Amino acid sequence: MRLWLKVLVVLGMTLAVLVPLTMVRGVINERQQYRAEAVATVARSNAGQQSFAGPVLVVPFRETVEVEEADANGVLRTVKRVRDDRWTFFPDELAVTGDLEPGMRRSGLYEVPVYEWEAVAQATFEIAIPSETDPSATRRVGVPYLSYAIGDVRGLIGSKLEVDGRPVALEQGQGYRNAEGVHVLLPGLAAGRTHRIDTRLQFTLAGTERLEVLPLGTQNRIALSSSWPHPSFGGTSPRTRDISADGFRAEWEIPGLASNAQQRFLMLTARSDASGVPPLSEDALSVSLVEPVDIYAKTDRASKYGILFVLLTFVGFFIFELTKQLPIHPIQYGLVGLALAIFFLLLLSLSEHIDFGWAYLVAAGACIGLIAFYLTAVLQSLGRALGFAGMLAMLYAALYGLLVSEDNALVLGAGLLFVILAGLMTITRRVDWYRIGAARPAVSPPA
Numbered sequence: 001m002r003l004w005l006k007v008l009v010v011l012g013m014t015l016a017v018l019v020p021l022t023m024v025r026g027v028i029n030e031r032q033q034y035r036a037e038a039v040a041t042v043a044r045s046n047a048g049q050q051s052f053a054g055p056v057l058v059v060p061f062r063e064t065v066e067v068e069e070a071d072a073n074g075v076l077r078t079v080k081r082v083r084d085d086r087w088t089f090f091p092d093e094l095a096v097t098g099d100l101e102p103g104m105r106r107s108g109l110y111e112v113p114v115y116e117w118e119a120v121a122q123a124t125f126e127i128a129i130p131s132e133t134d135p136s137a138t139r140r141v142g143v144p145y146l147s148y149a150i151g152d153v154r155g156l157i158g159s160k161l162e163v164d165g166r167p168v169a170l171e172q173g174q175g176y177r178n179a180e181g182v183h184v185l186l187p188g189l190a191a192g193r194t195h196r197i198d199t200r201l202q203f204t205l206a207g208t209e210r211l212e213v214l215p216l217g218t219q220n221r222i223a224l225s226s227s228w229p230h231p232s233f234g235g236t237s238p239r240t241r242d243i244s245a246d247g248f249r250a251e252w253e254i255p256g257l258a259s260n261a262q263q264r265f266l267m268l269t270a271r272s273d274a275s276g277v278p279p280l281s282e283d284a285l286s287v288s289l290v291e292p293v294d295i296y297a298k299t300d301r302a303s304k305y306g307i308l309f310v311l312l313t314f315v316g317f318f319i320f321e322l323t324k325q326l327p328i329h330p331i332q333y334g335l336v337g338l339a340l341a342i343f344f345l346l347l348l349s350l351s352e353h354i355d356f357g358w359a360y361l362v363a364a365g366a367c368i369g370l371i372a373f374y375l376t377a378v379l380q381s382l383g384r385a386l387g388f389a390g391m392l393a394m395l396y397a398a399l400y401g402l403l404v405s406e407d408n409a410l411v412l413g414a415g416l417l418f419v420i421l422a423g424l425m426t427i428t429r430r431v432d433w434y435r436i437g438a439a440r441p442a443v444s445p446p447a
Helices: 002-045 261-270 295-304 306-323 330-351 356-378 382-404 409-427 433-438
Strands: 050-070 076-089 093-107 110-128 138-141 145-150 156-163 166-168 180-185 194-208 210-214 219-226 231-234 240-244 247-255 285-289
Touching: 002 093, 002 110, 002 194, 002 295, 002 306, 002 330, 050 110, 050 194, 050 261, 093 285, 145 156, 145 194, 156 180, 194 210, 210 219, 219 285, 231 247, 247 285, 295 306, 295 330, 295 356, 295 382, 306 330, 306 382, 330 356, 356 382
Parallel strands: 050 210, 093 219
Antiparallel strands: 050 076, 050 138, 050 145, 093 110, 110 194, 145 180, 156 166, 156 194, 210 285, 219 247, 231 285, 240 247
């Protein structure tokens, strides 16, 4: 009966230590929110996540058409109405190339990746302006313009546009719906004829963390490169990619038939209410300058193993108490559990100021040293205390291996649990639990 009572006490203390572990995870989430605020602060002062789309050739026109309308008495009559409309043409060939020059912008304790994208966008249009087919209609073609959409025009540092080899000056505005951009007016295009237009835009665009490019051409070729060694690609996967410690290079070749970008663009620009239209970002390809696992993600992952650390330590105490007849008070269980929980708070606070590896080493060394010093009295032996400290050191070393091995974390974690369970079963395979449960632990003499 005494054995089961002790088991319940150990389980209760394990659950009690979950409270500080939960509080530590709350602190981690809070610090992650602070970092998100730092990213927003950098985006407000510099430029946010960028997107680039275009060019698109827009030809507005006004025509008089005959329509049937019901008068006040409900009688249909033919009346003439003036209608404003436009034709939208997409490039037959679109090539966007550029290099992202990364940098870091600090906001308080946090560093946020930023970049300057030195890019060239070349496009070729083969278009035919429709001629009038209805003799009763009168159409007047307006001034055509080329439109480029940019997510945050504050990041546009410099630009140079050439149309058919001649430099032209860009003007603000005329991006697609809910987006900023620039445009340029073109000479009038005669109806009933085929026109070829070649454009080349050379520009530098600053942004924060992420860049999106929308493939609006019938044939799209996009190439991005950077010295940043940890890219994260979104949307359509690159056809070719080369990632190394020196940076990355990725290329996309996307035919217009493989993308809904043109259709969604037309829907967004044609409707007055585009709330039901999916965003264009769903058809964009993107690259993000991210760390593979940042300090908050690593600390959060480490804290998920906190209950395992506490449980294994308490199981070790439990076995010593029953096999060696060492009385260990529940308060002593709780103090050791709190020392294990403090490790994650130390790891989080130190990693914000020094490298994560050094922060992990200092936090683990401090907690292991404190627990070893305390256990010399609790276990009444320096050797037993050092043995427990060695066990904890192996656990912390194994946990660090799980944190730095992003791709193999699951299989390594499963293997670690299996090894630990196998070790416990090996140590206790000859224990007579009925005899131990009936025995009364010896009371240590007073100091």
